[in-house]
Amino acid sequence: MSGPLLLIGFPLAMAPVVYALGRRPARQAAAALAVAALLSLVVLRLPMGEPLDALGIDFSLDRSMFVLGRSFTFDIPQRPALLFVYMAATVQFASALVTPVHRTFLPAGIAALALCSAALLVEPFLFAAIFLQLLASVGLAMLAAPETRAQRGPVRFLVYMTLGMPFVLLTGWLVEGSAISPGDPALVWRATLLLAAGFAILLGVVPFHTWMPQVAEESPPHATALVLSLVHGSATFLMLRFFNEFEWLRSNPDVYRALHVAGLALVVVGGLTGLVQRSLARWMGYAVMVDVGATLLAIGLGTSAGVSIALMTIASRTFGLAAWAVGLAHVRLARPGADGEALLRGAMWQRPAASVALVAGALSMVGVPLTVGFVGRWALIEQLAPISLSTTLALLAATAGLAVACARGLALLLERPDEDRERTDEPVQVRALALVVVAALFVLGLFPQLLMPAVARAVLSLGNLAGA
Amino acid sequence: MPDSNAANSMLVAVLLVLTSGCLAVSRNWRVSLAALTLQVAGVAMLVGDILPARVALVKLVAGWSACGILFLACRHNVLRRGRSVSAPVASTFGYLPFRLIAAVMVAIVASVASQAPSLALPGLASGAKLACVAMLAMALLHLGTTEEPVQVGIGLLTLLAGFEILYAALEPSIMVIGLLALVTITLAWTLSALAMRSAARTADGVTA
Numbered sequence: 001m002s003g004p005l006l007l008i009g010f011p012l013a014m015a016p017v018v019y020a021l022g023r024r025p026a027r028q029a030a031a032a033l034a035v036a037a038l039l040s041l042v043v044l045r046l047p048m049g050e051p052l053d054a055l056g057i058d059f060s061l062d063r064s065m066f067v068l069g070r071s072f073t074f075d076i077p078q079r080p081a082l083l084f085v086y087m088a089a090t091v092q093f094a095s096a097l098v099t100p101v102h103r104t105f106l107p108a109g110i111a112a113l114a115l116c117s118a119a120l121l122v123e124p125f126l127f128a129a130i131f132l133q134l135l136a137s138v139g140l141a142m143l144a145a146p147e148t149r150a151q152r153g154p155v156r157f158l159v160y161m162t163l164g165m166p167f168v169l170l171t172g173w174l175v176e177g178s179a180i181s182p183g184d185p186a187l188v189w190r191a192t193l194l195l196a197a198g199f200a201i202l203l204g205v206v207p208f209h210t211w212m213p214q215v216a217e218e219s220p221p222h223a224t225a226l227v228l229s230l231v232h233g234s235a236t237f238l239m240l241r242f243f244n245e246f247e248w249l250r251s252n253p254d255v256y257r258a259l260h261v262a263g264l265a266l267v268v269v270g271g272l273t274g275l276v277q278r279s280l281a282r283w284m285g286y287a288v289m290v291d292v293g294a295t296l297l298a299i300g301l302g303t304s305a306g307v308s309i310a311l312m313t314i315a316s317r318t319f320g321l322a323a324w325a326v327g328l329a330h331v332r333l334a335r336p337g338a339d340g341e342a343l344l345r346g347a348m349w350q351r352p353a354a355s356v357a358l359v360a361g362a363l364s365m366v367g368v369p370l371t372v373g374f375v376g377r378w379a380l381i382e383q384l385a386p387i388s389l390s391t392t393l394a395l396l397a398a399t400a401g402l403a404v405a406c407a408r409g410l411a412l413l414l415e416r417p418d419e420d421r422e423r424t425d426e427p428v429q430v431r432a433l434a435l436v437v438v439a440a441l442f443v444l445g446l447f448p449q450l451l452m453p454a455v456a457r458a459v460l461s462l463g464n465l466a467g468a
Numbered sequence: 469m470p471d472s473n474a475a476n477s478m479l480v481a482v483l484l485v486l487t488s489g490c491l492a493v494s495r496n497w498r499v500s501l502a503a504l505t506l507q508v509a510g511v512a513m514l515v516g517d518i519l520p521a522r523v524a525l526v527k528l529v530a531g532w533s534a535c536g537i538l539f540l541a542c543r544h545n546v547l548r549r550g551r552s553v554s555a556p557v558a559s560t561f562g563y564l565p566f567r568l569i570a571a572v573m574v575a576i577v578a579s580v581a582s583q584a585p586s587l588a589l590p591g592l593a594s595g596a597k598l599a600c601v602a603m604l605a606m607a608l609l610h611l612g613t614t615e616e617p618v619q620v621g622i623g624l625l626t627l628l629a630g631f632e633i634l635y636a637a638l639e640p641s642i643m644v645i646g647l648l649a650l651v652t653i654t655l656a657w658t659l660s661a662l663a664m665r666s667a668a669r670t671a672d673g674v675t676a
Contacts (some may be wrong), residue, residue: 067643070643130648137651137655137658138654138658140659141661146665146668151617155659155662158619158624161628166635170634173635414669432623
């Protein structure tokens with residue numbers, strides 16, 4: 001049996017099964033969780049290409065699968081990225097056990113896992129751009145839930161993901177077809193420009209960022225968290241593979257300057273606009289922008305430490321988004337139809353555990369000490385300060401801007417509720433879930449060494465970047 | 469014979485410029501879907517000049533399937549709402565004359581840009597180049613002037629079709645062609661579902 005077939009075919013086959021369980025939400029969530037957890041186990045434990053013995057049956061998982069002349073190959077560099085994708089989904093699917101989600105969210109989420117696997121395993125890896133576009137189409141099914149009032153954000157998200165794909169594919173043609181070499185500056189310049197445009201669109205660099213706050217505001221929180229984690233995670237891994245693969249890209253100082261500028265633009269715009277937000281939903285879109293900006297600044301350092309920081313930032317973002325999603329979903333459940341300040345005012349008294357999860361997720365996204373978000377942010381500031389003081393100050397200012405808006409949200413959450421508003425009992429399972437996600441944020445913030453080995457392995461798997 | 473091929477290719481290219489222009493200008497779903505159906509046939513003809521006929525057939529089937537999906541969604545919405553799915557947009561972009569003038573300007577710029585020596589690509593005839601540049605430019609104009617899901621879907625399909633003409637000459641891999649066909653159908657399917665949900669919500673809102 002082929003390993004890639006298991007990682008792509010199994011979730012694709014399970015998606016309709018999970019959809020069929022839609023009338024029983026708990027079973028649907030349990031089935032989705034089992035699929036994601038099983039995929040994580042396969043990637044973590046099963047050795048590919050070696051003989052295995054299970055229940056007396058000898059078998060082996062081949063590393064490669066060939067489809068119409070192209071291959072899907074499981075290799076060491078893909079392992080950390082795949083594990084990240086499956087773990088991110090596991091967290092979101094686990095929260096669906098106690099959070100009402102739309103019927104299509106879980107099957108679409110499982111199909112998204114198959115597409116992410118395909119994007120990470122396809123060879124030549126340039127074709128991953130097509131799978132990212134398909135991922136965006138499936139993401140739209142998750143983001144545009146029936147209860148969604150507006151659809152501008154999800155539609156815009158799909159438009160940008162589709163616009164980004166041709167640029168990456170054309171770069172692939174230039175690179176592969178023309179046997180690009182540093183001795184041909186015109187071709188290098190053209191390929192670099194195309195690649196920069198493609199990733200700027202895929203990652204939502206200013207001015208292609210407008211979908212992020214809109215999606216965060218309009219879509220269900222768990223869908224937003226999963227889609228943002230998967231899309232940004234996969235796109236960043238794809239970008240790092242380009243750096244790892246092509247020396248002409250890795251050795252071009254202009255590329256790192258461009259990454260620095262793109263990251264700075266995201267940090268400044270996200271920080272400034274996040275400062276004036278009254279809705280913690282929309283605010284999260286800007287917080288993600290600052291976080292993506294920080295990731296680009298880290299990669300722009302051009303060192304292996306920078307790559308480690310970028311991967312750490314991506315991993316911690318997943319935890320922050322998960323806590324925020326759990327919190328916001330349950331605060332919204334308690335106050336259907338409310339938005340902005342009305343949604344937050346006095347919610348701490350009505351849904352204390354969910355409110356704590358919401359605030360903890362937001363604080364982690366800001367990069368407040370003791371949370372997991374602080375680890376990557378602090379490391380970035382340490383690395384960045386000697387190189388560019390102005391960028392470091394901009395990053396600190398953006399963090400402060402987000403923190404002010406977050407503090408405003410916290411003040412609203414803590415306001416005494418109106419006399420006529422009844423205190424609702426928060427289900428014990430919601431409290432348990434909130435406790436788990438908040439504990440994860442703080443435990444990983446206090447003991448980042450729990451995450452560091454995985455990050456170090458991911459950097460080592462990108463052989464050419466590890467020694468930079 | 470090569471001259472007649474070039475003339476045919478140019479004729480198809482002109483048809484594609486007209487259909488993509490019509491798609492960028494029109495907000496009537498019947499006109500748009502008719503133009504899209506023609507556009508898919510034109511693209512398949514141009515791709516058929518570059519790749520084997522059966523590959524062009526894949527693009528034709530995928531494109532027409534997408535048209536069918538969009539048609540069903542529009543028809544469903546019309547039956548549900550009792551009016552056109554393309555409600556006028558209250559903005560500058562909503563005005564027909566604005567879109568018409570913009571489309572003419574885009575067509576002129578595209579025809580000039582397609583002659584640029586920097587766009588010389590191996591295996592791509594001048595007609596295919598014109599069609600490709602014009603469709604990409606018209607699609608961007610279309611996407612910039614609408615937010616309605618079906619119209620966005622038509623804009624994205626035009627963009628993808630323009631890119632497919634270019635990419636067929638560069639990367640003739642069967643898997644990529646199959647994946648792009650899958651992208652075409654998935655785009656139509658997801659945006660149609662979104663349009664139908666949107667119409668259902670509007671209808672429910674009106675009823676309530």
